[in-house]
Amino acid sequence: MAQIQRNQPLYEQLMWRIKAQVASGVLIIGEKLPSVREMALIEGLNPNTVAKAYRALENQNVIETVTGRGTFIRANDGFAADEQLIASLQQQLGEVVIEAKRASISVQELHRWLDSCYSGKPHSPRRMHDISH
Amino acid sequence: MAQIQRNQPLYEQLMWRIKAQVASGVLIIGEKLPSVREMALIEGLNPNTVAKAYRALENQNVIETVTGRGTFIRANDGFAADEQLIASLQQQLGEVVIEAKRASISVQELHRWLDSCYSGKPHSPRRMHDISH
DNA sequence: CACGTGTACCGCGTAACATAGTACACGTGA
DNA sequence: TCACGTGTACTATGTTACGCGGTACACGTG
Numbered sequence: 001m002a003q004i005q006r007n008q009p010l011y012e013q014l015m016w017r018i019k020a021q022v023a024s025g026v027l028i029i030g031e032k033l034p035s036v037r038e039m040a041l042i043e044g045l046n047p048n049t050v051a052k053a054y055r056a057l058e059n060q061n062v063i064e065t066v067t068g069r070g071t072f073i074r075a076n077d078g079f080a081a082d083e084q085l086i087a088s089l090q091q092q093l094g095e096v097v098i099e100a101k102r103a104s105i106s107v108q109e110l111h112r113w114l115d116s117c118y119s120g121k122p123h124s125p126r127r128m129h130d131i132s133h
Numbered sequence: 134m135a136q137i138q139r140n141q142p143l144y145e146q147l148m149w150r151i152k153a154q155v156a157s158g159v160l161i162i163g164e165k166l167p168s169v170r171e172m173a174l175i176e177g178l179n180p181n182t183v184a185k186a187y188r189a190l191e192n193q194n195v196i197e198t199v200t201g202r203g204t205f206i207r208a209n210d211g212f213a214a215d216e217q218l219i220a221s222l223q224q225q226l227g228e229v230v231i232e233a234k235r236a237s238i239s240v241q242e243l244h245r246w247l248d249s250c251y252s253g254k255p256h257s258p259r260r261m262h263d264i265s266h
Numbered sequence: 267c268a269c270g271t272g273t274a275c276c277g278c279g280t281a282a283c284a285t286a287g288t289a290c291a292c293g294t295g296a
Numbered sequence: 297t298c299a300c301g302t303g304t305a306c307t308a309t310g311t312t313a314c315g316c317g318g319t320a321c322a323c324g325t326g
Contacts (some may be wrong), residue, residue, distance in 0.1 A: 009283060023231045035302060046285055051304070062235075068293030068302050070190060081236040089229050089238075090246055095149060096225050097250035098156045102195075103214040105222075108250045113223055115229035117151060118240045142314065168271060179316050184273070201271050202325030267326100275319075282313075294301075 024120040
């Protein structure tokens with residue numbers, strides 16, 4: 001049950017929240033994440049859903065899991081920009097641009113958005129749920 | 134059956150191909166698109182899948198359909214930038230930026246990508262299937 | 267009138283998503 | 297040693313999205 005009316009899987013939403021906090025510095029390297037069951041209570045999700053997110057994040061080398069101790073933010077050491085990843089990012093960016101052009105959003109505006117995102121801090125009504133509570 | 138190994142629905146893929154061709158000027162205002170059944174043969178899709186794409190594009194005012202004549206590219210007249218659309222685009226852009234940062238892609242590189250997309254012409258191996266054949 | 271057009275259904279099968287529950291292997295600390 | 301918390305794995309269930317196949321209808325054109 002949980003939530004209705006979402007176009008993105010719950011475990012992906014959680015992944016992005018964690019990723020955003022890592023990128024913005026809210027979560028630092030080595031920091032311990034809440035346990036699967038604890039995070040499930042916090043986020044109102046099923047432990048399996050959280051576990052799925054953790055497993056996916058580990059595959060992307062965002063976090064590191066020590067089987068009896070917990071999960072921790074991983075250092076972003078040597079991440080080669082995959083050819084396939086590049087293409088995927090460019091396609092996603094292209095879709096955003098196409099929609100923006102249709103909405104008469106100037107390229108300057110988009111550049112501003114990009115800088116804001118890259119700085120780590122959202123500019124406007126960007127909702128960023130805090131997982132620590 | 135059709136295709137396997139895709140992470141995006143077929144009708145959405147078709148939508149993006151059409152949108153991209155409209156944005157890049159390959160398809161101009163008033164131009165007639167292939168019929169549902171014709172496009173289905175061209176793209177190797179089910180007519181219902183094409184119809185679903187057309188219906189969605191009409192809801193987004195990309196195309197216009199005259200019930201007995203066909204579907205045509207619609208003029209992009211007065212498209213108010215919806216508050217919700219803005220937020221959605223910013224979120225998508227944010228996700229791209231987060232991934233790019235992880236891949237050690239510089240902000241300058243992203244700005245270049247953005248300009249290339251906005252100019253209408255892809256810079257690198259961006260595949261853009263031509264629906265006219 | 268025949269024809270092509272978009273549209274609207276229905277049923278079917280597959281897959282993804284999320285839930286619930288149980289069990290296991292591991293490390294920590296009392 | 298033992299209890300506990302940790303991540304992980306597995307089964308089962310229900311819902312939803314997706315795509316296909318087929319049929320039918322309303323409309324405009326020739």
